Amino acid sequence: MGKKRKRSEKAGAAAVPKKDDVAPERPVRTLLGWKNKNEDENDKEVEVKDNGSSPIFRNKEKVLVTCSRRIVFRYRHLMLNIVSLLPHCKKDNKVESKETKGATLNELVELKNCSSCLFFECRKAKDLYLWMSKCPNGPSVKFLVSAVHTMEELKLTGNHLKGSRPLLTFSSNFEKDAHWKLLKEMLLQIFETPKDHRKAKPFHDHVFVFSIVDDHIWFRNYQISVPHNESDKLPRGGLDKMTLIEVGPRFCLNPIKIFGGSFGGPTLYENPFYVSPNQIRALQKKKKAGTFAKKVKAKTRRKRHEMANPLEPDEFADMWKD
Amino acid sequence: MVVPLVNDDPMIDNETEDSVEVPSDSDSEEDVKLAEPSKTAVNNREAILDKLGDISWPENVDWKHKLSIDIDQEQEVDVNDDLARELSFYTQALEGTRQAFEKLESMGLPFLRPADYYAEMVKADSHMEKVKSRLLEEKRKMEEADERRKAREAKRLSKEIQSQKLKERAKQKKEDIESVKKWRKQRQQSGFADGGDGPDKALGFEDGKVFERSKKKRPGVSPGDRSGGKAKQAFGKGSKMQKKRDTKNSKFGFGGRKGSKKQNTADTTNDFGGFSKGAGAGNKKRKR
Numbered sequence: 001m002g003k004k005r006k007r008s009e010k011a012g013a014a015a016v017p018k019k020d021d022v023a024p025e026r027p028v029r030t031l032l033g034w035k036n037k038n039e040d041e042n043d044k045e046v047e048v049k050d051n052g053s054s055p056i057f058r059n060k061e062k063v064l065v066t067c068s069r070r071i072v073f074r075y076r077h078l079m080l081n082i083v084s085l086l087p088h089c090k091k092d093n094k095v096e097s098k099e100t101k102g103a104t105l106n107e108l109v110e111l112k113n114c115s116s117c118l119f120f121e122c123r124k125a126k127d128l129y130l131w132m133s134k135c136p137n138g139p140s141v142k143f144l145v146s147a148v149h150t151m152e153e154l155k156l157t158g159n160h161l162k163g164s165r166p167l168l169t170f171s172s173n174f175e176k177d178a179h180w181k182l183l184k185e186m187l188l189q190i191f192e193t194p195k196d197h198r199k200a201k202p203f204h205d206h207v208f209v210f211s212i213v214d215d216h217i218w219f220r221n222y223q224i225s226v227p228h229n230e231s232d233k234l235p236r237g238g239l240d241k242m243t244l245i246e247v248g249p250r251f252c253l254n255p256i257k258i259f260g261g262s263f264g265g266p267t268l269y270e271n272p273f274y275v276s277p278n279q280i281r282a283l284q285k286k287k288k289a290g291t292f293a294k295k296v297k298a299k300t301r302r303k304r305h306e307m308a309n310p311l312e313p314d315e316f317a318d319m320w321k322d
Numbered sequence: 323m324v325v326p327l328v329n330d331d332p333m334i335d336n337e338t339e340d341s342v343e344v345p346s347d348s349d350s351e352e353d354v355k356l357a358e359p360s361k362t363a364v365n366n367r368e369a370i371l372d373k374l375g376d377i378s379w380p381e382n383v384d385w386k387h388k389l390s391i392d393i394d395q396e397q398e399v400d401v402n403d404d405l406a407r408e409l410s411f412y413t414q415a416l417e418g419t420r421q422a423f424e425k426l427e428s429m430g431l432p433f434l435r436p437a438d439y440y441a442e443m444v445k446a447d448s449h450m451e452k453v454k455s456r457l458l459e460e461k462r463k464m465e466e467a468d469e470r471r472k473a474r475e476a477k478r479l480s481k482e483i484q485s486q487k488l489k490e491r492a493k494q495k496k497e498d499i500e501s502v503k504k505w506r507k508q509r510q511q512s513g514f515a516d517g518g519d520g521p522d523k524a525l526g527f528e529d530g531k532v533f534e535r536s537k538k539k540r541p542g543v544s545p546g547d548r549s550g551g552k553a554k555q556a557f558g559k560g561s562k563m564q565k566k567r568d569t570k571n572s573k574f575g576f577g578g579r580k581g582s583k584k585q586n587t588a589d590t591t592n593d594f595g596g597f598s599k600g601a602g603a604g605n606k607k608r609k610r
Contacts, residue, residue: 057380057383057384134377138373139377159445161444164435167391167418168391169390169415169418171393171395171414174392175392178370179365181371182370182373185374185377188390189379201441203433209415216401218407220415222415222419226423228434231434231436232427232434234423242416244412244416247444260369266366267364268364269364270364273359274355275356
């Protein structure tokens with residue numbers, strides 16, 4: 001499928017003006033017969049760029065989900081949770097993170113016919129970085145992931161259909177800056193299950209929350225529980241009776257950098273407030289190391305002070321002695 | 323807004339009882355930020371918007387492809403306040419779901435899962451079993467604690483009632499005696515108007531000596547004891563014991579605070595001229 005699309009894309013890019021008279025003359029052969037016009041129109045990027053008319057939009061997003069070697073179990077479980085939430089994803093083997101990952105990962109994504117990628121990179125068995133990238137030609141984002149809770153935790157009591165399409169809610173502050181807008185679009189494309197995906201189920205029973213608080217993107221997943229009898233209509237007052245039960249996972253993304261290409265390319269954005277966890281740990285260590293030195297210093301200072309100001313002899317010391 | 327009572331925020335309540343180490347949502351370590359934005363940070367807005375234009379879906383794409391809702395955050399949320407933060411996420415989700423459901427309903431397509439639609443769920447049944455058992459366990463624990471508390475309260479209450487009753491009884495008795503006395507006085511004053519020695523004269527307790535001991539000898543008293551066993555026991559050796567007790571009291575102190583003897587006062591602190599490790603050591607304040 002991906003191969004096919006690629007070819008048509010190339011054709012569209014190369015022969016933009018010629019396309020209108022050329023395309024109908026040379027129908028492309030596919031496995032199931034001739035590729036007809038209707039299917040051709042489905043290819044979103046080509047059609048939209050070419051004639052701007054409203055073609056039938058079809059979301060063909062496919063996400064490759066993978067992680068680096070030596071990932072911690074908690075983060076691996078988080079990854080598996082995300083795999084279970086995204087029916088349109090493909091999970092792949094672990095990737096050696098030390099390799100020049102731009103090239104290998106791009107190759108891998110292409111090999112798997114995916115259009116975007118989630119790469120969980122675990123460093124020092126402590127810090128989790130998440131790469132989110134649109135694959136043939138960018139952009140890509142690197143996040144630091146914190147506050148991770150997986151679905152396995154027993155306190156998250158909700159449950160929902162596997163593969164039902166989620167409702168996405170974004171907080172309004174995604175509109176306040178350019179990079180947030182870009183992130184919103186990427187999140188939307190990656191986390192929304194394509195309509196009529198073959199693994200998708202036709203009902204909506206969970207909702208994702210993407211909210212920016214304190215310049216971090218917080219993710220939550222809730223089950224929607226609402227009393228109903230029919231499947232296409234809510235009973236009267238059903239909206240008021242609706243409750244949400246958290247399903248998990250939970251995580252918090254701190255954007256570090258946005259790159260122009262996929263897993264590389266020019267830096268478009270850099271988080272000005274970001275401090276890497278390594279630096280934080282180093283700072284803490286330094287602080288801890290300082291305590292003994294401080295103690296010694298205080299002792300010598302005190303000694304010097306006592307030497308400088310000796311206590312004057314008490315003249316009444318022996319007054320009441322008998 | 324309706325908030326489910328049980329599952330309001332299962333992560334926040336009783337976080338402490340969980341022995342499994344779970345990183346808090348607001349790890350102080352995670353929240354370290356530069357105080358001011360670094361000057362060298364890149365922010366190429368045009369390029370970002372350009373990229374956004376490249377990847378974004380066409381403008382007129384149908385909402386049913388996106389299923390996304392934007393929700394206004396009314397006020398800034400404090401990140402470190404777990405409850406407020408979670409509540410804001412919850413309200414955002416709830417509001418979004420309401421709007422989305424209205425849209426879905428207006429489209430007329432089935433969107434709610436029918437009761438007889440069974441399919442694979444995100445969490446397996448075995449896992450949900452665990453969740454359920456945990457909830458039950460929690461409920462049971464709460465009930466038990468409740469019961470214990472109730473029992474404690476009832477015990478306290480019954481004690482109070484008992485003491486009240488005793489008091490009441492004593493009072494009643496006193497009153498009775500008082501009333502009888504009064505009545506006797508009245509009768510005496512009226513000069514035994516109703517006829518001399520009636521049957522009430524025979525009552526022993528009416529002669530005003532109710533609380534005195536009876537003069538009867540107690541059983542088991544030695545014949546030499548002229549007090550009839552009513553004197554204090556062990557009077558003879560008591561004086562000796564008492565003496566010993568008194569000396570001990572003066573030595574070790576009885577009554578009053580011991581702490582004040584051991585504390586430094588202004589003059590003990592000033593008095594380090596006479597400080598020596600030898601014989602002089604000891605508490606100056608102790609009586610010799």
